[in-house]
Amino acid sequence: NNQVCDAWNGYDEAQCGIQASSSSKILIKGGTVVNAHHQEIADVYVENGIIVAVKPNIKVGDDVTVLDATGKYVMPGGIDPHTHLAMEFMGTETIDDFFSGQAAALAGGTTMHIDFVIPVNGSLSAGFKAYERKAESSCMDYGFHMAITKWDEVVAEEMEIMVKEKGINSFKFFMAYKGSLMINDELLLEGFKRCKSFGALAMVHAENGDAVFEGQKRMIELGITGPEGHALSRPPMLEGEATSRAIRLASFVNVPLYVVHVMSIDAMEEIAKARKSGQRVIGEPVVSGLILDDSGLWAPDFVTAAKYVMSPPIRASGHNKALQAALSSGVLQLVGTDHCAFTSTQKSFGIDDFRKIPNGVNGIEERMHLVWHTMVESGKISLTDYVRLTSTECARIFNIYPRKGAILAGSDADIIILNPNSSFEITARSHHSRLDTNVFEGMKGKGKVEVTIAGGRIVWENDQLKVVPGSGKYIEMPPFSYLFDGIEKAEAKYLSSLHAPVKRFNSAT
Numbered sequence: 320n321n322q323v324c325d326a327w328n329g330y331d332e333a334q335c336g337i338q339a340s341s342s343s344k345i346l347i348k349g350g351t352v353v354n355a356h357h358q359e360i361a362d363v364y365v366e367n368g369i370i371v372a373v374k375p376n377i378k379v380g381d382d383v384t385v386l387d388a389t390g391k392y393v394m395p396g397g398i399d400p401h402t403h404l405a406m407e408f409m410g411t412e413t414i415d416d417f418f419s420g421q422a423a424a425l426a427g428g429t430t431m432h433i434d435f436v437i438p439v440n441g442s443l444s445a446g447f448k449a450y451e452r453k454a455e456s457s458c459m460d461y462g463f464h465m466a467i468t469k470w471d472e473v474v475a476e477e478m479e480i481m482v483k484e485k486g487i488n489s490f491k492f493f494m495a496y497k498g499s500l501m502i503n504d505e506l507l508l509e510g511f512k513r514c515k516s517f518g519a520l521a522m523v524h525a526e527n528g529d530a531v532f533e534g535q536k537r538m539i540e541l542g543i544t545g546p547e548g549h550a551l552s553r554p555p556m557l558e559g560e561a562t563s564r565a566i567r568l569a570s571f572v573n574v575p576l577y578v579v580h581v582m583s584i585d586a587m588e589e590i591a592k593a594r595k596s597g598q599r600v601i602g603e604p605v606v607s608g609l610i611l612d613d614s615g616l617w618a619p620d621f622v623t624a625a626k627y628v629m630s631p632p633i634r635a636s637g638h639n640k641a642l643q644a645a646l647s648s649g650v651l652q653l654v655g656t657d658h659c660a661f662t663s664t665q666k667s668f669g670i671d672d673f674r675k676i677p678n679g680v681n682g683i684e685e686r687m688h689l690v691w692h693t694m695v696e697s698g699k700i701s702l703t704d705y706v707r708l709t710s711t712e713c714a715r716i717f718n719i720y721p722r723k724g725a726i727l728a729g730s731d732a733d734i735i736i737l738n739p740n741s742s743f744e745i746t747a748r749s750h751h752s753r754l755d756t757n758v759f760e761g762m763k764g765k766g767k768v769e770v771t772i773a774g775g776r777i778v779w780e781n782d783q784l785k786v787v788p789g790s791g792k793y794i795e796m797p798p799f800s801y802l803f804d805g806i807e808k809a810e811a812k813y814l815s816s817l818h819a820p821v822k823r824f825n826s827a828t
């Protein structure tokens with residue numbers, strides 16, 4: 320039973336059985352295998368979901384599916400560090416659930432994503448349970464970050480359980496969304512301290528939520544109620560301020576920091592400054608911020624303009640190019656999507672008031688193609704950089720490398736074959752998300768993912784998806800990634816620097 324399960328029309332679990340075992344042995348022949356630090360012409364042999372060998376001229380028997388990759392690139396499947404599938408947000412729920420969002424991802428060459436668990440009434444364990452259920456229909460591997468939306472002793476204890484028992488090694492703190500997800504600096508500090516003690520990565524949505532609230536009031540008072548009011552109410556300076564504050568507080572606590580969806584030069588420059596000073600700060604741009612500018616938000620018709628509403632907002636032209644440069648120069652380290660899909664009907668909740676437009680855009684299916692087109696085709700980055708930015712660095716940061724993010728013997732068989740001479744075109748008509756719009760509508764480019772292999776199964780070939788609900792695995796992510804290496808030495812140095820003034824003070828009194 321090897322059914323094609325249609326993510327748009329839903330799927331019939333009875334029909335979408337476990338795939339035939341014929342694809343459990345695969346040989347990819349003659350392609351250029353690209354890893355983050357090396358590329359070579361080699362064959363890749365896969366058995367039972369694992370890469371068994373990577374070398375030239377592998378000979379196999381008749382029971383093996385052979386894919387010819389001559390003239391093409393064989394690369395680790397993309398890992399998207401930032402998605403929101405089946406997320407309840409702003410009075411509604413994202414249209415892509417774990418099945419449809421992942422099917423779309425696979426069609427675009429992404430084979431793993433990390434989604435954000437939102438606590439239920441502040442409870443991390445209730446949130447985790449809810450997301451376990453949401454993810455039951457998964458057709459590709461996934462991991463979880465956890466959001467922290469309130470603070471008390473229970474939350475502090477549950478953080479430890481999440482890290483030690485549930486495979487979560489990162490916590491996101493929202494500095495925006497006043498009145499719902501936003502936390503204050505006191506909570507941010509408490510959370511950072513806890514993250515540090517468990518070797519978990521602290522992540523921030525960096526916008527000054529109080530100032531955004533004020534900005535929104537100003538817009539409404541001026542009679543600006545359309546989608547453009549969204550961008551006008553939360554300018555780049557508010558993203559820069561929050562990024563700087565989070566960076567300084569992380570430095571104060573001496574914990575590594577990950578800034579999600581870096582959308583502006585203002586935020587990027589704060590990250591650049593901190594990294595230059597030696598602080599461990601990771602900056603994640605998302606594909607919408609890298610590629611688009613804010614012109615769509617000014618479209619005269621609401622449906623078009625509202626589809627671009629996300630937070631922080633898509634910025635004026637110039638920010639995107641600066642973020643691309645920061646990515647190629649190493650100031651920013653990996654690319655996510657923040658895939659958070661709301662239909663035009665859902666977006667129309669805010670037809671009279673931009674504050675009610677559900678925030679979020681698509682990208683999970685488009686990221687690999689758009690980063691290829693914008694960064695590799697244009698000569699801004701190398702092939703190996705492409706693999707690092709779309710896959711390997713994410714695996715390293717979240718401590719699952721080299722199981723993920725590499726084409727090496729022993730790694731999971733999550734592989735794409737990209738044809739640099741073939742082309743792609745993005746339209747809502749043909750994409751695999753359930754969304755009825757696409758913020759990248761009409762974009763075309765060279766370099767197409769022709770085959771996706773996830774967990775050793777060929778799930779995308781000849782423009783056809785073959786996905787099996789329930790086949791995706793939850794990937795536990797252990798704490799203390801490389802970002803924590805040596806951090807206690809820096810701490811010891813800091814503490815010893817305090818001794819001199821303390822001694823001076825003691826001898827004077």
Ligand SMILES: NC(=O)NCCC(=O)O
Pocket residue numbers: 403524580628629630631657659678679680
């Ligand atoms: N980014 C956005 O607009 N929606 C998703 C929630 C978040 O990441 O802030």
Ligand SMILES: [Zn+2]
Pocket residue numbers: 524579580630631
């Ligand atoms: Zn966010």
Ligand SMILES: [Zn+2]
Pocket residue numbers: 401402403657659
């Ligand atoms: Zn997000």
